[in-house]
Amino acid sequence: xxxxxxxxxxxxxLYYDTLRALKDVNLQIKSNKVTAFIGPSGCGKSTLIRCLxxxxxxxxxxxxxxxxxxxxxxxxGDIDVITLRTKVGMVFQKPNPFPMSCYDNIAYGxxxxxxxxxxxxxxxxxxxxxxxxxxxEVKDRLNKSALGLSGGQQQRLCIARAIAMEPxxxxxxxxxxxxxxIATAKIEELIENLKKSYTIVIVTHSMQQAAxxxxxxxxxxxxxxxxxxxxxxxxxxxINKKTEDYITGRFG
Amino acid sequence: MRxxxxxxxxxxxxxxxxxxxxxxxxxxxxIFINGIGLINWSFFTNEYNDKTYYLQFEANKLQLSDNxxxxxxxxxxxxxxxxxxxxxxxxxxGAIIESKKGSDIExxxxxxxxxxxxxxxxDRRGEIVGIKEGYIIRSINGENIEDKNLEEISNIVGDxxxxxxxKVTNPGNGVFTNxxxxxxxxxxxxSIATPIGILAAIYLVEYARPxxxxxxxxxxxxxxxxxxxxxxxLFGMAFFVVFLKFSLSLLAGALTISIILLPVIIxxxxxxxxxxPDSYREASYGLGATxxxxxxxxxxxSAMPGILVAVILSIxxxxxxxxxxxxxxxxxxxxxENLFSSGGTLTVQAYYVxxxxxxxxxACAIGIVVILLIIILxxxxxxxxKIFNKANY
Numbered sequence: 243x244x245x246x247x248x249x250x251x252x253x254x255x256l257y258y259d260t261l262r263a264l265k266d267v268n269l270q271i272k273s274n275k276v277t278a279f280i281g282p283s284g285c286g287k288s289t290l291i292r293c294l295x296x297x298x299x300x301x302x303x304x305x306x307x308x309x310x311x312x313x314x315x316x317x318x319g320d321i322d323v324i325t326l327r328t329k330v331g332m333v334f335q336k337p338n339p340f341p342m343s344c345y346d347n348i349a350y351g352x353x354x355x356x357x358x359x360x361x362x363x364x365x366x367x368x369x370x371x372x373x374x375x376x377x378x379e380v381k382d383r384l385n386k387s388a389l390g391l392s393g394g395q396q397q398r399l400c401i402a403r404a405i406a407m408e409p410x411x412x413x414x415x416x417x418x419x420x421x422x423x424i425a426t427a428k429i430e431e432l433i434e435n436l437k438k439s440y441t442i443v444i445v446t447h448s449m450q451q452a453a454x455x456x457x458x459x460x461x462x463x464x465x466x467x468x469x470x471x472x473x474x475x476x477x478x479x480x481i482n483k484k485t486e487d488y489i490t491g492r493f494g
Numbered sequence: 495m496r497x498x499x500x501x502x503x504x505x506x507x508x509x510x511x512x513x514x515x516x517x518x519x520x521x522x523x524x525i526f527i528n529g530i531g532l533i534n535w536s537f538f539t540n541e542y543n544d545k546t547y548y549l550q551f552e553a554n555k556l557q558l559s560d561n562x563x564x565x566x567x568x569x570x571x572x573x574x575x576x577x578x579x580x581x582x583x584x585x586x587x588g589a590i591i592e593s594k595k596g597s598d599i600e601x602x603x604x605x606x607x608x609x610x611x612x613x614x615x616x617d618r619r620g621e622i623v624g625i626k627e628g629y630i631i632r633s634i635n636g637e638n639i640e641d642k643n644l645e646e647i648s649n650i651v652g653d654x655x656x657x658x659x660x661k662v663t664n665p666g667n668g669v670f671t672n673x674x675x676x677x678x679x680x681x682x683x684x685s686i687a688t689p690i691g692i693l694a695a696i697y698l699v700e701y702a703r704p705x706x707x708x709x710x711x712x713x714x715x716x717x718x719x720x721x722x723x724x725x726x727x728l729f730g731m732a733f734f735v736v737f738l739k740f741s742l743s744l745l746a747g748a749l750t751i752s753i754i755l756l757p758v759i760i761x762x763x764x765x766x767x768x769x770x771p772d773s774y775r776e777a778s779y780g781l782g783a784t785x786x787x788x789x790x791x792x793x794x795x796s797a798m799p800g801i802l803v804a805v806i807l808s809i810x811x812x813x814x815x816x817x818x819x820x821x822x823x824x825x826x827x828x829x830x831e832n833l834f835s836s837g838g839t840l841t842v843q844a845y846y847v848x849x850x851x852x853x854x855x856x857a858c859a860i861g862i863v864v865i866l867l868i869i870i871l872x873x874x875x876x877x878x879x880k881i882f883n884k885a886n887y
Binding site for chain 1: 703774792795796
């Protein structure tokens with residue numbers, strides 16, 4: 243495969259015990275683009291995004307078959323899960339900074355990878371926070387608890403924490419669903435800037451958000467991908483009737 | 495009719511709560527009233543048994559260094575009634591008082607100069623024991639002093655050429671040894687039970703896959719927590735004391751207590767670990783941390799307040815334990831020399847003096863100490879959880 247695909251997903255099926263949560267999913271995710279997963283609740287978008295860095299491994303009773311490849315490497319076979327997660331960072335629905343200082347939060351990942359030198363970590367912290375557009379807000383309170391930040395700041399801190407690992411991909415699972423509109427706007431602006439350097443996959447409930455920030459969109463319904471295409475095609479010229487119904491707000 | 499029922503129910507409820515509180519208060523009041531008379535500084539510093547020595551020292555010729563001592567005599571013994579004015583004797587380098595306790599008269603050393611040779615007094619084998627404040631003088635160079643007064647004693651001492659030998663008693667009736675034994679017991683059993691308990695809880699919460707094994711372990715720990723401690727005591731006696739030949743000893747006691755503590759520590763640590771939000775785990779794994787890194791850097795620090803509270807409450811459990819220790823560590827009132835020497839903790843001593851010597855006053859005095867210790871520990875536990883709950887991290 244000579245193309246600009248970051249992820250290549252083929253015939254992926256996922257079961258929670260007996261429940262089939264993903265059904266024969268086929269999808270390609272392009273490098274350095276923002277790909278949005280949309281669809282109603284419980285349709286499998288979060289499940290799929292959590293396959294991409296093997297977060298589903300943490301859940302009891304999950305069975306997966308099919309192929310998920312990053313840069314043509316099978317993530318369930320040929321790559322160590324720790325290495326995978328350093329390449330594929332993740333930001334969660336609810337901001338989840340560790341109960342430590344802002345500095346320690348950012349430094350956590352690099353330290354776990356064995357970076358010891360204070361100057362190196364200082365540099366990583368500053369760079370990540372600047373990239374996450376949070377530096378100016380927290381530079382004077384780096385050593386104070388991250389839990390004292392506002393929700394939007396906490397979420398940007400989590401993005402900075404992911405960036406500190408210098409990943410290739412950032413997965414975002416409804417990163418703005420717990421935030422107010424102003425914080426949401428900031429995060430969206432941030433995503434816009436980040437896509438130059440990272441491949442971003444974002445799960446969102448808000449179709450406007452998908453339309454605003456994504457380049458490609460995949461529409462999910464009960465564990466299947468109904469349609470995936472460029473965002474403009476999906477929103478202006480959907481092929482499938484169900485996609486059109488969802489986008490025009492007839493259900494979901 | 496319905497109103498009458500309501501009324502009756504109300505009376506019952508109030509009555510029950512009053513009975514509960516009343517009984518509790520009555521017990522505490524009884525213990526305090528009975529025991530408070532014995533509580534003073536020497537209660538904590540004296541050993542339980544009297545110790546009598548023959549001690550020799552070279553006669554001093556020491557002036558009293560501080561003339562205001564009469565207003566400020568450091569008594570180390572509780573002499574409330576009928577004490578005479580102290581008399582300073584230069585040959586002793588110290589002062590004596592005459593204390594009447596009932597019909598008995600005792601001569602008590604009330605003050606010792608810092609440079610007095612009494613502090614270096616040797617027993618007949620030449621070992622330095624030292625005569626300290628609070629010691630009771632029984633005889634001087636073999637001469638009985640029971641029917642003498644302070645002036646006569648001063649004269650007797652003044653006439654002595656060379657060494658003075660006093661027969662002195664280091665008064666007992668204290669719990670110093672029991673306090674030390676209790677401390678040893680706490681340190682020893684915590685250092686056995688805490689690491690094992692915490693690691694077991696980590697296994698149960700973080701590693702074990704839910705299934706038969708885990709539910710069996712959980713059922714076992716829950717059942718173990720409910721077994722009366724005398725059963726553990728019997729086991730400890732049969733296994734540690736007899737089979738492993740530890741005899742009645744600190745080690746046998748501490749091992750038995752550790753078994754009692756394990757379920758407590760495992761349960762509370764489990765709860766603390768479960769209370770750590772899964773989002774922390776996800777975030778950590780999402781950053782490429784290994785399981786060990788996640789547990790040691792994120793989960794344990796977050797669960798620390800809960801674990802600390804468990805440890806502190808365990809200390810309370812150790813202090814309060816008597817049945818199991820009676821059978822495994824013994825009742826000896828002596829500071830244990832090593833792991834294999836026997837020693838009674840405070841509660842064991844309370845049992846011992848009440849049962850063997852019918853000394854209710856002493857038992858109640860120990861009761862006061864135990865109650866206060868437990869209250870303090872509970873307050874610390876509360877404080878810790880409060881601080882950690884309020885703090886941001």
